[in-house]
Amino acid sequence: MTSPLAVASPRATYLDWASTAPLHPAARAALLAAWDEGWADPSRLYREARRARQLLDLARQSVAEALDARADEVFFPHTGTEAAHLAVLGTLSARGRVGRRLVTSPVEHSCVLHAGELHETGGGTTELLAVDHTGRVIVPDRLPTDTALVSVQSGNQEIGTLQPVADLAGLCGTVDIPLHVDATQSVGRVPVSREALGADLLTASGHKFGGPPGVGLLVVRTGTRWRSPSPTDERGAGRVPGFENVPSIVATAAALQARRSEIDAEATRLAGYVERLRTGLPGRVPDVEIVGPSDPAARLPHLLSASFLYVDGERLVGALDEAGFAISSGSACTASSVTPSHVLEAIGALTHGNVRISVGRDTTADDVERLLATVPEVVSALRADAGVGGL
Amino acid sequence: MSGSPSDAGEPDLLVDARGRRCPLPVIDLARALAKVDPGGLIDVLTDDPAAATDIPAWCRMRGQGYLGFAPIEGGAAMAHRVRRLS
Numbered sequence: 001m002t003s004p005l006a007v008a009s010p011r012a013t014y015l016d017w018a019s020t021a022p023l024h025p026a027a028r029a030a031l032l033a034a035w036d037e038g039w040a041d042p043s044r045l046y047r048e049a050r051r052a053r054q055l056l057d058l059a060r061q062s063v064a065e066a067l068d069a070r071a072d073e074v075f076f077p078h079t080g081t082e083a084a085h086l087a088v089l090g091t092l093s094a095r096g097r098v099g100r101r102l103v104t105s106p107v108e109h110s111c112v113l114h115a116g117e118l119h120e121t122g123g124g125t126t127e128l129l130a131v132d133h134t135g136r137v138i139v140p141d142r143l144p145t146d147t148a149l150v151s152v153q154s155g156n157q158e159i160g161t162l163q164p165v166a167d168l169a170g171l172c173g174t175v176d177i178p179l180h181v182d183a184t185q186s187v188g189r190v191p192v193s194r195e196a197l198g199a200d201l202l203t204a205s206g207h208k209f210g211g212p213p214g215v216g217l218l219v220v221r222t223g224t225r226w227r228s229p230s231p232t233d234e235r236g237a238g239r240v241p242g243f244e245n246v247p248s249i250v251a252t253a254a255a256l257q258a259r260r261s262e263i264d265a266e267a268t269r270l271a272g273y274v275e276r277l278r279t280g281l282p283g284r285v286p287d288v289e290i291v292g293p294s295d296p297a298a299r300l301p302h303l304l305s306a307s308f309l310y311v312d313g314e315r316l317v318g319a320l321d322e323a324g325f326a327i328s329s330g331s332a333c334t335a336s337s338v339t340p341s342h343v344l345e346a347i348g349a350l351t352h353g354n355v356r357i358s359v360g361r362d363t364t365a366d367d368v369e370r371l372l373a374t375v376p377e378v379v380s381a382l383r384a385d386a387g388v389g390g391l
Numbered sequence: 392m393s394g395s396p397s398d399a400g401e402p403d404l405l406v407d408a409r410g411r412r413c414p415l416p417v418i419d420l421a422r423a424l425a426k427v428d429p430g431g432l433i434d435v436l437t438d439d440p441a442a443a444t445d446i447p448a449w450c451r452m453r454g455q456g457y458l459g460f461a462p463i464e465g466g467a468a469m470a471h472r473v474r475r476l477s
Contacts, residue, residue: 289452309452310414310421332413332441340413340441350448351441352414391421 012326013367017360018157018185018303019328024210030254031212034247042244043235052246059253066256067202067219068193075218075239076249080184080205081111083216087180087201088115091149092124094227099146100124106346107135112151112182134293135161135347139168143177151180158330158343158356159292160299169198178224184208188259189302190267200224209259211252214245266361271301273359273368278304285376291349303358308379310388311353319378325371330354398458402434403427409468413441417449424475431475438468446471
């Protein structure tokens with residue numbers, strides 16, 4: 001009998017690395033080994049348990065080293081979303097007497113904004129800092145005195161904009177307000193140092209950089225006031241309730257270590273691909289709005305957002321899929337809701353006909369050239385189909 | 392609706408794009424542009440949340456004037472006002 005995999009169509013050119021990455025070879029090797037070696041309950045006292053505990057501790061040490069943190073400051077929630085929820089809600093909870101104001105930005109990942117909404121249902125307030133037309137946060141002169149936490153991402157998940165995190169850390173430091181940095185798009189893609197960022201809390205997600213799904217990263221600086229928003233649990237050092245996924249945590253640490261040795265050379269290559277698309281698309285197809293900062297130093301190296309006037313985003317993604325490209329979109333009609341990307345809305349960019357193209361470890365120059373040839377054809381065909389030529 | 396006194400009053404053309412989802416309200420507006428003279432006012436009625444961003448964005452890309460919006464139907468829809476500039 002023939003395996004369905006054997007007759008599957010050729011693999012698409014994957015250009016959605018900002019959503020997730022395929023398992024890194026180093027993570028695969030570590031995962032297989034840890035499933036054999038680290039399956040036992042790390043809280044128990046027999047040999048297999050001690051082995052699992054040892055692997056977990058080594059993984060924690062390795063992640064701490066990679067992020068410039070201490071091992072006892074690193075915790076492993078089950079997703080990046082859960083990590084951000086814990087960082088935001090745990091700090092707000094612990095600092096309730098100081099103030100009930102969360103200061104964040106309108107371009108954060110929805111997990112931070114949703115944590116803010118939950119905070120508001122409990123009587124707290126959420127204040128959104130202004131951003132410029134590239135999505136960069138405008139650092140205020142001062143923070144309200146009742147600010148309990150400032151939460152800002154390192155780089156944006158849709159348009160790549162880097163945020164002035166160090167400036168915000170300086171502002172927070174002068175008035176002793178903790179800073180949470182959502183570094184989900186940055187960790188494993190560009191060097192990230194908790195110390196250099198000046199973050200009191202830092203969160204990320206393993207599957208973004210080639211770890212298996214199901215491992216978030218939460219760093220809480222020693223001395224940061226934090227109280228678990230979850231019921232008490234003996235495991236996870238009181239930060240993350242429940243049984244630790246030791247094999248996946250070990251694999252995540254292996255992926256992060258492997259990425260550290262790759263990203264210097266890779267960042268230049270990927271930035272070149274993105275630059276090629278940024279400059280190449282507008283000349284090949286009319287009425288395209290390239291979103292985000294034009295200065296490469298002001299954005300992450302691996303992603304590009306572009307909106308094509310008069311084009312239906314869902315049809316665009318579908319047509320590119322048919323042409324063999326896996327790409328995501330921030331347009332409303334491609335999501336489950338009718339609301340478009342809150343990031344595109346916040347900066348006033350065209351929200352329809354949007355694609356987010358993101359490159360990664362396996363992307364080649366040939367992939368980019370084929371995409372550059374295909375997008376204009378696809379967009380022209382969709383526009384002709386909609387009868388919008390000449391508008 | 393915000394804007395100067397000359398922006399007030401009845402539009403020269405009313406585009407009813409209610410019930411139509413992105414990118415159709417913007418396409419409707421683009422088609423309507425030729426039907427008014429430069430300086431003319433177009434109102435686009437829409438209940439598509441994306442239009443609140445996309446109509447001003449279209450005006451910016453096409454060099455037309457976005458004058459603002461006002462809720463209609465008790466907030467279930469919006470009237471966006473555009474002035475043809477070129």
